Structures are given as C-alpha cells and as structure tokens.
Amino acid sequence: MRIAIIGAGNMGGAIACGLAQGHFTETRDIIVANPHNEKLQKLQARFPDIQVTNDNKEAARGADIIIVAVKPWKVKEVLSPIHPQRPQILVSLAAGISMEQLAQYVDPEMPIFRIIPNTAIDVRASMTLICGRNASDEQRQLLLDIFNGMGLAMMLKEEQLEAATALSSCGIAYVLKYVQAAMQAGIEMGLSPQNSMRMVAQSLHGAAEILLKGDTHPSVEIDKVTTPGGITIKGLNELEHAGFASAVIRAMKASR
Numbered sequence: 001m002r003i004a005i006i007g008a009g010n011m012g013g014a015i016a017c018g019l020a021q022g023h024f025t026e027t028r029d030i031i032v033a034n035p036h037n038e039k040l041q042k043l044q045a046r047f048p049d050i051q052v053t054n055d056n057k058e059a060a061r062g063a064d065i066i067i068v069a070v071k072p073w074k075v076k077e078v079l080s081p082i083h084p085q086r087p088q089i090l091v092s093l094a095a096g097i098s099m100e101q102l103a104q105y106v107d108p109e110m111p112i113f114r115i116i117p118n119t120a121i122d123v124r125a126s127m128t129l130i131c132g133r134n135a136s137d138e139q140r141q142l143l144l145d146i147f148n149g150m151g152l153a154m155m156l157k158e159e160q161l162e163a164a165t166a167l168s169s170c171g172i173a174y175v176l177k178y179v180q181a182a183m184q185a186g187i188e189m190g191l192s193p194q195n196s197m198r199m200v201a202q203s204l205h206g207a208a209e210i211l212l213k214g215d216t217h218p219s220v221e222i223d224k225v226t227t228p229g230g231i232t233i234k235g236l237n238e239l240e241h242a243g244f245a246s247a248v249i250r251a252m253k254a255s256r
Ligand SMILES: NC(=O)c1ccc[n+]([C@@H]2O[C@H](COP(=O)([O-])OP(=O)(O)OC[C@H]3O[C@@H](n4cnc5c(N)ncnc54)[C@H](OP(=O)(O)O)[C@@H]3O)[C@@H](O)[C@H]2O)c1
Pocket: 006, 007, 008, 009, 010, 011, 012, 033, 034, 035, 036, 039, 056, 069, 070, 071, 072, 074, 077, 078, 093, 094, 095, 115, 116, 117, 118, 119, 169
C-alpha cells in the first residue's frame, strides 16, 4: 500500500513517523510532499527509507491513500491540481472543511475521510476522530486500524465531529491546564516543578488506563478514593464549590 502525505508539518510529520513505525506499509511506500526541504530532511534523517518530494503531484501519483495535512485554507489549492480519484482514498485533516466541500475538489464518488487527531499523535497516543463518505466497511476498518496504531481511533458521523473535537482535540489543552494548575499547588507546597509535573502526569496516565482498560466509570473510581471524612472528599468538595464541573462543561461547549 502506497501512502502519500501532503504537508510535513506537525500533523503530517507525526503521521509519517507513526506509519513508518507501524506495519501497514513498508517505509519505502510512504511519500511525503512539502514545499520546503527542512521538515522533509528531518523526516528522512529519522527514517531514511521514507520518500520525499516538493511536488504534490508526484506524491499523489500512484498512491492508494492520499493524506492531506495542510492548513484548511490551502486544501483547495493543493487538491485541485492533483485531482485524486477512485480507487484512491482521500484523507483530510483540515479542520472545518466538510466532506461536501472536499468532494468539490476531487472525484466526488471517491472514498473520502476526515480525520481529527490530537497532538498526542506525536507520541502515538492520539485520540483520532474519523468520519467517512463513499467508503466501504473494509476501507473504514483500514482507517481505524491505521489510526488505532497511533493511539485510539473512533468512527463517527460527520455531524458529531465538532463536539468530539471539543472533547479530544481541544480537550487535550484543558487536561494540560489541569496539570499546570496542579503543579502550581505542588510547588506552593514545596515540591519541585519537575516532580510535580511527573506526579500529576502519571496520575492522569493511570486514570486514563483504568478507564480505557476496565468496564468502569469515573464515579466508581472516584468512590474508591473517597473515604468518608477523609482528605479526598474535602478536595473534591472544594472543586465543586469552585464550579469545576461547570467550568469544564462550559469550556467544552465553547470549543464547538
Ligand atoms: N495541530 C492540531 O492539533 C490539529 C489537530 C487536528 C487537525 N489539524 C489539522 O491538520 C492540518 C495541518 O495542521 P498542522 O498543525 O500540521 O499545520 P502545520 O504544522 O503548519 O503543517 C502544514 C504543512 O503544510 C505545508 N504546506 C503548505 N503549503 C503546502 C502546499 N501547497 N503543498 C504541500 N504542503 C504545503 C507546510 O509547509 P511549510 O511550513 O514548509 O511551508 C507545513 O509543513 C490543518 O488542516 C489542521 O486543521 C491540526
């Protein structure tokens, strides 16, 4: 399977690295196009077998999957000249560009996917949202398999993408904000910034593992830590008094 990635920025570069470390394709069958060479050279320094080019048409020619990872306002100018068509599969990362719009720049009957990873794709721990059009079950499964290899992937309806983006793509910033706030508390209480960060990050990691691996729910897990009259319930109630849950709900809804 030959995979072309147009745009070697944060997202395109991370996907190229994820693919090169996965088993879906040979590294030599990944071709990345970018107008400037610096990012391409960095990719090739890490994975010498990756092919690189400054020519989008060259990258797209003969590719089974074309992944477009340029800024949303560049999608039209990138797609129109290369004109992807069946049996190729188009994958767009561009936030806010609908499948209906994408279909205007390509063969409208071809399989089109929109994907929204988050920045953890860099460490192959992304929450990647996917929606598809004109795609077979096998093609949907292929996309899920590829992006499950870089974290966790979920197939959604296009109308669910905005809400899901708020939770997972913007949401990673809110989680980091929580870490930052907890670190400030740790530092005030005499812990070093580095240790504070590691403690909170590992606690988050543990909470995430519990939720993702078990048949459980946050309430059940909170209950396990909350001894009557103990210190955890005092802190939890402080969060309630400060409007923590309400602030999170408002933040998520504001990001739609
Ligand atoms: N960042 C996120 O958290 C996130 C999450 C989900 C989705 N997205 C989406 O992912 C897409 C890429 O975002 P990003 O953060 O990776 O942006 P980025 O780092 O700016 O990467 C965009 C890349 O596209 C290249 N490029 C510009 N014009 C091009 C052209 N005509 N042909 C080929 N390549 C071209 C740029 O090259 P030069 O810089 O060398 O000019 C750059 O390397 C966006 O559409 C965004 O909406 C981002």
